[in-house]
Amino acid sequence: MRLRSLVAAAAVSALGISLAACGGSDSGDSSGGSGGDTTLTYWASNQGTSLDNDKQVLTPVLEKFTQETGIKVNLEVIGWNDLQTRIQTAITSGQAPDVVNIGNTWAASLQATDAFLPFDGDAMTAIGGKEKFVPTALATGGKEGTDPTSVPLYGLAYGMYYNKAMFAAAGLQPPKTWEEMVAAAKKLTNPAKNQYGMALAAGSYTENVHFAFINAAQNGAAWFDADGKPTFTGDGNVQGVLRYLDLMQKDKVANPSNAQYDNGTKSVNDFATKKVAMIINQNNADSSIAANGMKSSEYGVVAFPAPQGSADQTASHVAGINLSIFKNTKNKDAALKFVKYMTDATTQSTLGKPFASLPVLKDAKPVFTDNAEEAAIFSDIYNTKSKPLPLVPAEDQYESTVGKAMNSMFAKIATGGTVTAEDVKAALKTAEDQVAASS
Amino acid sequence: MSVATHEAPAEPAAKPGNTKRGLERRPGLGRWLPYLLLAPAVLLELLIHIIPMLVGIWMSFVKLTKFYIANWSAAPWAGLGNYKVAVDFDNAIGEGLLKSFGVTVAFSLITVALSWVLGMAAAVALQPPFRGRSFVRTLFLVPYALPAYAGILTWNFMLQRDTGIVNHILVDNLGLSTDRPFWLIGSNALISLITVATWKLWTFAFLTLMAGLQSIPRDLYEAASVDGAGNLRQWRNITLPSLRPVNLVLVLVLFLWTFSDFNTPYVLFGTAQPPAGDLITFHIYNASFLTWNFGTGAAMSVLLLIFLMIVTGIYLLVTGRRSRRA
Numbered sequence: 004m005r006l007r008s009l010v011a012a013a014a015v016s017a018l019g020i021s022l023a024a025c026g027g028s029d030s031g032d033s034s035g036g037s038g039g040d041t042t043l044t045y046w047a048s049n050q051g052t053s054l055d056n057d058k059q060v061l062t063p064v065l066e067k068f069t070q071e072t073g074i075k076v077n078l079e080v081i082g083w084n085d086l087q088t089r090i091q092t093a094i095t096s097g098q099a100p101d102v103v104n105i106g107n108t109w110a111a112s113l114q115a116t117d118a119f120l121p122f123d124g125d126a127m128t129a130i131g132g133k134e135k136f137v138p139t140a141l142a143t144g145g146k147e148g149t150d151p152t153s154v155p156l157y158g159l160a161y162g163m164y165y166n167k168a169m170f171a172a173a174g175l176q177p178p179k180t181w182e183e184m185v186a187a188a189k190k191l192t193n194p195a196k197n198q199y200g201m202a203l204a205a206g207s208y209t210e211n212v213h214f215a216f217i218n219a220a221q222n223g224a225a226w227f228d229a230d231g232k233p234t235f236t237g238d239g240n241v242q243g244v245l246r247y248l249d250l251m252q253k254d255k256v257a258n259p260s261n262a263q264y265d266n267g268t269k270s271v272n273d274f275a276t277k278k279v280a281m282i283i284n285q286n287n288a289d290s291s292i293a294a295n296g297m298k299s300s301e302y303g304v305v306a307f308p309a310p311q312g313s314a315d316q317t318a319s320h321v322a323g324i325n326l327s328i329f330k331n332t333k334n335k336d337a338a339l340k341f342v343k344y345m346t347d348a349t350t351q352s353t354l355g356k357p358f359a360s361l362p363v364l365k366d367a368k369p370v371f372t373d374n375a376e377e378a379a380i381f382s383d384i385y386n387t388k389s390k391p392l393p394l395v396p397a398e399d400q401y402e403s404t405v406g407k408a409m410n411s412m413f414a415k416i417a418t419g420g421t422v423t424a425e426d427v428k429a430a431l432k433t434a435e436d437q438v439a440a441s442s
Numbered sequence: 443m444s445v446a447t448h449e450a451p452a453e454p455a456a457k458p459g460n461t462k463r464g465l466e467r468r469p470g471l472g473r474w475l476p477y478l479l480l481a482p483a484v485l486l487e488l489l490i491h492i493i494p495m496l497v498g499i500w501m502s503f504v505k506l507t508k509f510y511i512a513n514w515s516a517a518p519w520a521g522l523g524n525y526k527v528a529v530d531f532d533n534a535i536g537e538g539l540l541k542s543f544g545v546t547v548a549f550s551l552i553t554v555a556l557s558w559v560l561g562m563a564a565a566v567a568l569q570p571p572f573r574g575r576s577f578v579r580t581l582f583l584v585p586y587a588l589p590a591y592a593g594i595l596t597w598n599f600m601l602q603r604d605t606g607i608v609n610h611i612l613v614d615n616l617g618l619s620t621d622r623p624f625w626l627i628g629s630n631a632l633i634s635l636i637t638v639a640t641w642k643l644w645t646f647a648f649l650t651l652m653a654g655l656q657s658i659p660r661d662l663y664e665a666a667s668v669d670g671a672g673n674l675r676q677w678r679n680i681t682l683p684s685l686r687p688v689n690l691v692l693v694l695v696l697f698l699w700t701f702s703d704f705n706t707p708y709v710l711f712g713t714a715q716p717p718a719g720d721l722i723t724f725h726i727y728n729a730s731f732l733t734w735n736f737g738t739g740a741a742m743s744v745l746l747l748i749f750l751m752i753v754t755g756i757y758l759l760v761t762g763r764r765s766r767r768a
Contacts, residue, residue, distance in 0.1 A: 207714070399732075403733060417628070418624050437535055440534070440535050
C-alpha cells in the first residue's frame with residue numbers, strides 16, 4: 004500500500020513537472036515583446052540540398068541578425084511534404100511560430116484563414132516599403148486589391164534545362180517551340196537502351212499542377228473566373244493538360260517509371276547524372292545539379308516553349324517562397340524587424356547562391372549561378388514570361404485536386420492505359436466539383 | 443494504468459487485516475481510494491478519446507473550412523449539409539467516398555482472411571515442441587515488434603519499379619515477366635497494400651492463437667489419435683472449437699484494425715496515393731487536410747464510426763446467439 008502511494012505520488016509529481024514544462028514555453032514567449040530577451044520562432048522551408056544543408060546556410064545569417072538586434076531566432080527547417088500541414092495545424096491550434104515560410108502559391112488561401120498579419124501601410128513601412136520588391140513577386144503576396152499577408156523571400160521560375168553535349172552529338176539546337184522540344188526529345192529517346200529525352204516529376208501533384216497551369220496559360224485558358232469560381236473543364240485547360248500527359252503517352256519521350264517520381268529532385272537527378280537530356284524545372288534545380296557533379300557549363304537553359312503560333316508565351320508561374328507573420332505573435336515588432344532583415348539586399352545576396360533563388364528585390368542582380376547566360380534567361384522568364392497562379396482562396400484546392408488527378412492519369416498511362424481528351428475532361432470535372440463543394 | 447486500477451480494489455481482499463485497520467483509521471480515504479485511483483484513467487480517457495470524439499461530431503455539423511479554422515467558434519452551422527455532400531453519390535465527393543469504401547471493404551476482408559490463415563497455420567505448426575521452436579516463434583514476431591514506419595518504408599523501397607528488390611527477383615532473376623510491373627501505382631497497388639498489411643498483422647493473429655492453443659489439454663489430442671483421427675480431423679474437431687472464444691475476439695479486432703488502418707497507405711504511398719489503394723481513413727484524411735474542409739471530413743468520420751459500430755453490433759449479436767445455441 005505504502006509503496007503504491009509512493010509510486011502514485013511520484014507519478015503525479017512527474018506529470019505535474021511535465022505539465023509545467025509545457026506551460027514554460029508559453030511564459031517564455033510572453034516575457035518577450037520588447038525587451039532584449041526576445042526569441043522568435045522561425046519555420047524555414049527546404050531550399051537547399053537537404054534540411055541539414057538549410058540549417059547550415061541559415062544559422063550564420065540568423066546569428067548575424069541576433070548580433071545586430073539582440074533578438075534570438077529559434078530555427079526549424081521543415082520539408083515540403085510537411086510544411087502545409089504544419090502551418091494548417093498551427094493555424095487551427097493557435098500554437099504557431101512567429102514567422103513562417105510559405106509556398107507563394109498558397110498565399111491567397113492562407114490569407115483567407117485570417118491567421119496572418121496583413122502588411123498594411125505601417126507594417127509595410129517597417130519592413131522597408133513595398134517599393135523595394137519586384138512588383139510581380141509582391142503580387143503573389145495575397146489576393147489582388149488587399150493588403151498582402153506575405154512578402155516575397157526567394158524568387159523561382161521554370162526553365163527548360165538541356166544537356167549541351169547530348170544536343171551537340173545529335174545535331175540539335177535548343178528548342179524554341181513545343182514541337183521542336185518534342186522532336187528533339189524523340190531524337191534523344193531510345194527505350195530499348197532505357198534512354199529517354201526528358202524526365203518528368205509525374206508523380207508529384209505540385210509539379211503536375213504547375214504544368215497544368217503553364218500549358219493551359221499557353222492556350223489562353225484560366226482556371227478560375229473573375230468571381231473565383233473554378234473553370235477547369237474549358238477546352239484550353241483540357242488540351243493543355245493532355246499536351247503535357249502526351250509527353251509520356253503519345254510522344255513516349257519520358258520513362259513510364261517517372262509516374263513514381265513524387266518530387267522534382269528525382270527528375271533533376273536523372274538530368275544531372277546524364278540519364279536524360281532535358282528537364283523542365285525551377286532554377287533551384289541548380290543546387291541539386293551541382294551536388295551531383297554536373298557543371299553549369301555543361302547545360303543550357305531556355306524558356307519552357309509554347310506550341311508554335313501560340314499567342315501566350317507564358318513559360319512559368321511566378322514561383323517562389325514568401326514570408327508570413329502569424330497574427331497572434333507576441334513579438335510583432337521583432338517579427339517585422341526579422342522580415343525586414345531577411346528581405347534586405349545583403350541577406351538576399353547571401354542566400355541567393357546557396358538556395359539558387361532569383362532576387363525578389365528590384366535592383367538586385369541574380370547570384371544563384373556563375374553562368375551569366377543562365378542568370379539572364381531565368382531573370383527574363385521571371386520578370387516577363389511568368390504569371391502568378393490563381394490568386395484565389397481556393398488555389399490550394401486547385402493544386403491538390405487537379406495535381407492528384409494528373410498523378411492518376413500519368414499512373415494510368417504508365418501502367419499501359421490510355422487517357423483521352425474526354426478522360427481528362429471527366430477528371431477535371433471531378434476536381435472542379437470537389438473545389439466547388441468546399442468553397 | 444488499467445492494471446493498477448484493476449488491482450487496487452482487489453487488494454483489500456488479499457490482506458484483510460491490514461486494510462481493515464487502515465479503513466478504521468481513515469474511513470474517508472478507504473471509500474474514495476478506488477475512485478481516486480481510477481481518476482487518472484477516466485480523466486485521460488475523457489481527454490484522449492471522448493472529448494475529441496465529441497468535438498469531431500460537432501465538427502461534422504459545421505462548415506469548418508479554411509475561412510474558419512483560425513477561429514472555430516465563428517464557423518456557421520451546416521446542419522446535415524456535410525452529410526448530404528458525403529452521401530450524395532452522384533457528386534464527385536460522394537462518389538469518391540463510395541469507391542474508397544468499396545476498396546476498404548475488399549482490402550479488409552482479404553487482409554483479415556490471410557492474416558488469420560497464416561497465423562493459424564504458424565501457430566499449429568509451432569505447437570509440437572522441437573529444437574529451435576522458441577527461436578522461430580520470436581522470429582515470427584519481428585513484424586509486430588518493428589516500428590510500423592520503418593517496416594512499411596522498407597516495403598516502399600522493395601516495391602519500387604526500377605530499383606526495388608521485388609522486381610529484381612521477379613523480372614531479372616526469375617524472368618517471370620519481360621515488363622517491369624508497377625507495384626505502388628495502378629491496380630497492383632491494392633495487392634501491395636494487402637501484402638504489407640498482412641505482413642504487419644498476421645503475427646498478431648499468430649500470437650493470439652498460439653496463446654489460445656496452450657489452454658487446450660494435450661490429452662484431448664492423444665485420445666483423438668488413439669481413436670485414429672488424423673491431423674486435419676483433430677484440428678477441425680478439437681482445435682477449432684476450443685479456440686472459438688479466441689477467434690471471435692481475434693477476427694473482430696483484426697477487422698476493426700484493418701478497416702481503420704491509416705499508417706500502411708500513408709507511409710506506403712506518400713502523397714501520390716493511387717485510386718486502387720485509396721483506403722477510407724486515408725481518403726478522409728485527404729478530404730480534410732488537402733482541401734481544408736474539416737466539416738465534410740468529420741462527417742465522413744462519423745459515418746465510418748456508425749458503420750463500424752453497426753458491423754460490430756451485428757457481429758456480436760450473431761456470434762452471441764450462436765454460442766448460446768451451442
